[in-house]
Amino acid sequence: MTAERPPVRLESAGLRLGGRTLWEGVSLTVPRGEFLVVLGPNGAGKTSLLRVLLGLQRLTQGQVQIDGHPPTRGSAEIGYVPQQRAFDPEVPLRGRDLVAFGFDGHRWGFSPRFRAASAEPVEGMLSLVGASGYADVPIGQLSGGEQQRLRVAQALVGNPRLLLCDEPLLSLDPPSQQAIVQLIADWARRRNATVIFVTHDVNPLRAVASRVLLLAAGRWAVGPVEQVLTTETLSRLYGAPVEVLQVQGRVVVLGAELGGHEPVTALPVRDR
Amino acid sequence: MLWHYAFVQQAVLAGVITAVLAGCVGPIVAARNMSFAVHGLGEVGFTGAAGALLLSLPPAVGLLAASFCAAAVIGTLGVRLRERDIATGSVLAFGVGLGVLFLTLSPRYLTEAYAILFGSILAVSREDVVRSAVVGGIALLALAAVYRPLRFASIDPEVAEARGVPTRFLSIIFLLILALTVSEAVQVVGVLLILTLLIVPAGAARRLTAHPGLTVAYSVLIALTSALGGIVCAVYTSWPVSFFVSAISFTAYLSARLVGPMLAGASAARASSHTVRA
Numbered sequence: 001m002t003a004e005r006p007p008v009r010l011e012s013a014g015l016r017l018g019g020r021t022l023w024e025g026v027s028l029t030v031p032r033g034e035f036l037v038v039l040g041p042n043g044a045g046k047t048s049l050l051r052v053l054l055g056l057q058r059l060t061q062g063q064v065q066i067d068g069h070p071p072t073r074g075s076a077e078i079g080y081v082p083q084q085r086a087f088d089p090e091v092p093l094r095g096r097d098l099v100a101f102g103f104d105g106h107r108w109g110f111s112p113r114f115r116a117a118s119a120e121p122v123e124g125m126l127s128l129v130g131a132s133g134y135a136d137v138p139i140g141q142l143s144g145g146e147q148q149r150l151r152v153a154q155a156l157v158g159n160p161r162l163l164l165c166d167e168p169l170l171s172l173d174p175p176s177q178q179a180i181v182q183l184i185a186d187w188a189r190r191r192n193a194t195v196i197f198v199t200h201d202v203n204p205l206r207a208v209a210s211r212v213l214l215l216a217a218g219r220w221a222v223g224p225v226e227q228v229l230t231t232e233t234l235s236r237l238y239g240a241p242v243e244v245l246q247v248q249g250r251v252v253v254l255g256a257e258l259g260g261h262e263p264v265t266a267l268p269v270r271d272r
Numbered sequence: 273m274l275w276h277y278a279f280v281q282q283a284v285l286a287g288v289i290t291a292v293l294a295g296c297v298g299p300i301v302a303a304r305n306m307s308f309a310v311h312g313l314g315e316v317g318f319t320g321a322a323g324a325l326l327l328s329l330p331p332a333v334g335l336l337a338a339s340f341c342a343a344a345v346i347g348t349l350g351v352r353l354r355e356r357d358i359a360t361g362s363v364l365a366f367g368v369g370l371g372v373l374f375l376t377l378s379p380r381y382l383t384e385a386y387a388i389l390f391g392s393i394l395a396v397s398r399e400d401v402v403r404s405a406v407v408g409g410i411a412l413l414a415l416a417a418v419y420r421p422l423r424f425a426s427i428d429p430e431v432a433e434a435r436g437v438p439t440r441f442l443s444i445i446f447l448l449i450l451a452l453t454v455s456e457a458v459q460v461v462g463v464l465l466i467l468t469l470l471i472v473p474a475g476a477a478r479r480l481t482a483h484p485g486l487t488v489a490y491s492v493l494i495a496l497t498s499a500l501g502g503i504v505c506a507v508y509t510s511w512p513v514s515f516f517v518s519a520i521s522f523t524a525y526l527s528a529r530l531v532g533p534m535l536a537g538a539s540a541a542r543a544s545s546h547t548v549r550a
Contacts, residue, residue: 054434074436082430091303092478092487093427105424106435110416114485138482154431164434 005068007032007162007194008053013062015048021218022048024061028213028222030194032161035185037205037225038198040215041256046198049215050164053196054078066162074106079160081151081168081184089140095150096135099125102154125153129183145176152183163188165197169204177204184208202229203250216256229253274507282401283393283503283513289408290456291469291499295492296415297453298474299484300446303426309346309447310470312364313454314463316342319367321388321458322374325381331388332400336407336455343451347444391462391514393503404456411452418445423484460499461514468518469495476525479532494524 006029014024022045030036038046051057052064055071064071066078079102087093100116116122126132129149134142139150148168155163163184169177185208188195197205202212202225212228214221216237221228229251234242243254274280301310320338321331345351351360375381375388387395396404415422425432425439426446433439457466477490502517 055436056433072436078434080431080434082434090478091427092299092482092484094482097482097484098428101424101428101431102435104420105428105432106421106437108417108421110419112485114483117484136482151431 004032005065006030007034007067008196009063009065009068011063011065013052013059013064015045015052015057016060017045017048023215023218023220026062026220030196032194033188033192034210035188035195035197035205035208036211036213037202037209038196038213038215039200039202039229044215044217046215047166050080050166050196050198053162053164054080076158077161079155079158079163081148081155081163081165083167083170084144084148084151084172087140087147089138091138091140093139094136095131095139095142095146096122096126098139098150099131099135099153099157102157121157122153125157126150128156128187129153143176144172145179148172148176148180149183152180152187156187161191161193163193163195165195165199167198167200169199169201174204181205181208206251225251278398279394279396280503280507282396282398284500285401286396286404287393287460287499287503288496289404290460291495292492293408293411293453294457294469295473295495296412296488297449298470298491298495299477299487300422300426301450301470302474302478303423304443304446306450307467307471309450310454310466312360313339313342313447313451314458314466315364315368315371317451317455317458318388318463319371319374322371322378322385325378325384326374331384332403332455332459335388335458336452339451339454340448343447344444347447350440387462388458389462389464390512391458391460391465391517393460393513394506396459400459404459407452408456411449411456414445414449418442422446460502461517465514465518468514468521469499472518472521472525473498476521476528479525479528480535494521498524 008028008030010026010028013026015022038049040046048057052059053066053071055073055075066075094117096117097114099122100114100119103119103122104116123132126135129152131146131149131153134146139147142150151168165184168180172180181204184195184197187193197209199205202209206225209225211222212225214228214233214237217239219237221233221237227233229244231242231244234244234253234256238256240255242256245252245254301307317335317339321335323338324331324334375385378384386392421432421437422442422445424435425437425442429439453470454466457469461468473494474487474491476494477487480490481487498517498521501520502513505511505516506513
């Protein structure tokens with residue numbers, strides 16, 4: 001057996017978009033089984049980092065490797081969970097059809113009877129995420145939490161070894177957030193899979209996060225939550241006084257746009 | 273029986289081909305919110321048809337060429353056809369103006385203008401039917417080849433892109449398929465009424481079911497009923513085909529809006545009985 005290559009390796013990686021440096025000099029190795037939380041303010045380039053890993057965006061400097069190779073578009077090894085967004089209530093799509101997209105939606109051709117929607121892996125995933133009960137309901141009629149369970153099933157149905165999540169908790173209520181985090185963490189532990197989880201709020205993830213990657217103001221820091229989210233580190237990154245407080249077991253950041261104190265009604269600016 | 277007349281047989285054949293194609297394309301048009309693009313391609317087609325008349329070419333060929341070229345240009349430039357878009361609207365308006373000029377300069381312009389704007393299914397020739405079958409066949413084959421990823425990219429574009437679906441390529445392919453479909457539909461209902469075959473049946477179908485296969489089946493069924501019903505009614509009366517086609521599809525749409533909530537209510541009640549709140 002050959003020595004295993006790390007699922008994700010960045011070497012002096014940098015990205016400039018629209019004449020602005022999002023981040024640079026990022027060197028990071030994510031080992032198998034790690035749950036890496038990516039934090040940072042709006043426009044810090046968190047989504048762009050995921051796009052780099054998905055092979056949809058090229059680095060402007062440095063190197064990126066997935067399992068020892070440059071990223072390829074549409075790799076079956078990678079699953080992707082997007083932000084919850086409202087579906088048109090009329091869109092003709094059931095929960096199981098959304099999961100089926102993850103199963104064979106990328107394949108050419110068509111199946112006249114839409115069999116993928118009831119294929120065994122799809123049924124298995126629906127029951128794994130506890131969505132079997134509403135798998136036939138039109139997607140537009142489901143709650144945000146129900147939709148995100150289906151999103152997780154959609155991302156996992158292809159049996160990925162690396163899961164990329166882009167703010168999947170946004171606009172969910174706290175119990176739903178916790179349920180989604182638990183689903184993903186349990187799955188990752190069982191499969192020894194790697195998770196890279198982009199979020200605004202570290203609090204729902206504190207129990208499962210191995211490390212935190214913080215992107216802010218073109219700079220970055222990585223390490224365990226308690227080492228990165230400190231008054232000292234954040235003040236250095238932002239170049240301004242930032243206060244990190246522990247309030248009733250929650251991390252609260254004052255003086256910088258980050259952490260659980262900001263209103264979730266403010267949607268992040270998509271940095272593409 | 274009127275069925276023995278060649279013109280009726282040809283009309284029915286052309287109607288069936290068009291309705292099947294429009295019924296299949298409609299749900300994707302609805303998912304991608306492209307009614308304005310349908311209208312725009314129709315208007316460009318009008319200019320093409322009028323230009324062809326001026327050059328003494330068959331208007332159907334001019335229409336097909338113009339909307340196909342427009343789709344290719346729009347697709348490769350990545351122009352988004354949205355109602356809000358003033359630039360697109362301005363170009364289209366000028367295009368229609370040019371079309372009016374071409375029509376006025378060509379002989380027999382009143383008959384031809386009527387045919388392009390409101391359809392002329394009862395006047396299709398044998399050659400028209402053959403061309404219609406070829407164009408329709410190509411469009412259906414192309415649609416079948418890309419249907420699954422196209423649906424993924426239309427309904428769930430963000431994840432489709434992450435999964436490596438070539439979303440940009442698919443939107444160009446779909447615009448070209450749409451241009452072919454528009455040129456077929458114009459023959460039946462005319463430039464002004466293409467939405468009646470391209471949007472209304474799919475709009476009705478998605479009110480009736482969330483099952484993706486049934487959506488296509490209902491959409492095709494409603495388009496077929498409208499087109500064939502329209503032809504039959506027009507043959508027995510002196511009223512225009514387009515009127516009947518639009519009346520039948522509109523009736524289907526209204527009925528679906530009435531019946532749909534009851535169906536949805538029933539399915540929601542069924543689901544909520546064992547829904548686990550996430």
